[in-house]
Amino acid sequence: MKRPYKSAGIKSLPLAAALLAFGTLTAGCGANSATAPQSAPERQEAPSSKTDEKAEAAETTAADILKKEYYVGSMIKPEQVDLMNELFRAQNAGDAEAYEALLTADVPEADRGIPFKVEKADIYSVDAESDEGQPVRVEASVQEEKLGEYHPLIYTLEREGEQWRIGGIERSQGPMADETKFTGEQAEIVKLINASTRYRNEGDASAYQKLFAPNAQMGVLEDHPGKVAETLIANVRNPNESDTVIVNVRQRYEEAKKVTNPAYALRKEDGRWLIVDID
Known part of the structure; x- marks a missing residue:
């Protein structure tokens, strides 16, 4: 960016030098619009705190809850981690349509609702007995948004063609197991x-x-x-x-x-x- 000239500096030049400098500056204005002096941009108001909050919320929503690199070499596959991250993103955005699109057609109605937004999640284990292409059960601990309680959940992942889908979400119903x-x-x-x-x-x-x-x-x-x-x-x-x-x-x-x-x-x-x- 060119440093703007100060009026005091122009006054200190001899008249001939000042005219020469002025002619040199004006000669290039029509030849190359990229070097033409631009008007100062209008001053914009600083974004409000609400705008900052929305941007931060959007960034958090888009982030991966499960870090794929943590599960390299484990029983869960990278595409299965991607599926769960997509589910969490839809859950956090409150996007019922995107959430529904990740479920198989036979998911029970009780498993279709979005129960809460997700702050963190950890995978405990994956059902290693499932044969290739068969449903896989993933045990996870999921924390509610804003550092709430963790809840134990079991996700059933099923293969549909080339894609993995959520075939069921089992949640605890209280102190007693079902x-x-x-x-x-x-x-x-x-x-x-x-x-x-x-x-x-x-x-x-x-x-x-x-x-x-x-x-x-x-x-x-x-x-x-x-x-x-x-x-x-x-x-x-x-x-x-x-x-x-x-x-x-x-x-x-x-x-x-x-x-x-x-x-x-x-x-x-x-x-x-x-x-x-x-x-």
């Missing part, structure tokens, strides 16, 4: 875990201790901090193939924001499932 989703031995195990949650929340130490095997760890109610607010169980693996199973449970305690991941070790004794340990 027993109706399981059958047989799996249902018995989930009922046992729910009983331990119920007695813990009720403060019934005697009933709680009876759920544990003799000489088991963690059978004392005081070993557990606080009451449980949310419980979600994604899977109970192969209880018919062994008398001992480990079940990963997603829980959040009351007055706590984070989701914990206790592993329940259970053993079948005399036809009855009992808790051996909670890690």
Whole structure:
């Protein structure tokens, strides 16, 4: 940018030099419009704080909630991470049409609503037993906007042609896991875990201790901090193939924001499932 001339400087030049300088400046005006002097732009008002807030909100909405580089080499595929990020973007923008477009046609109506805006999200695990092209279950912990509580969620991802879509979103319904989703031995195990949650929340130490095997760890109610607010169980693996199973449970305690991941070790004794340990 050319430095503007000061009037004091022009006055100090001899008359001939001043005329020569003036002629040189004016000679180029018609030859090259790019070098022609421009009028000063009109002064614009500084953007308001509301404008700044909108721009910041738009930038946050467009950002990836899940950082793809964190999951390199994991069970979840890059295109599946992209799908979940698209879902979160639509969720944060309140764009019901874009949100709906990412779902399969058979997603239950209860899973179609946008429950809250997302601040952060972490993936716990991916169902590694699914064959290529079969639905994949992704366990995640999702935090509400403005540093709210985290919630355990399970996303079912399904392949439609060359694209992945959301085939279901399972959310916790409260302190008890959904027993109706399981059958047989799996249902018995989930009922046992729910009983331990119920007695813990009720403060019934005697009933709680009876759920544990003799000489088991963690059978004392005081070993557990606080009451449980949310419980979600994604899977109970192969209880018919062994008398001992480990079940990963997603829980959040009351007055706590984070989701914990206790592993329940259970053993079948005399036809009855009992808790051996909670890690």
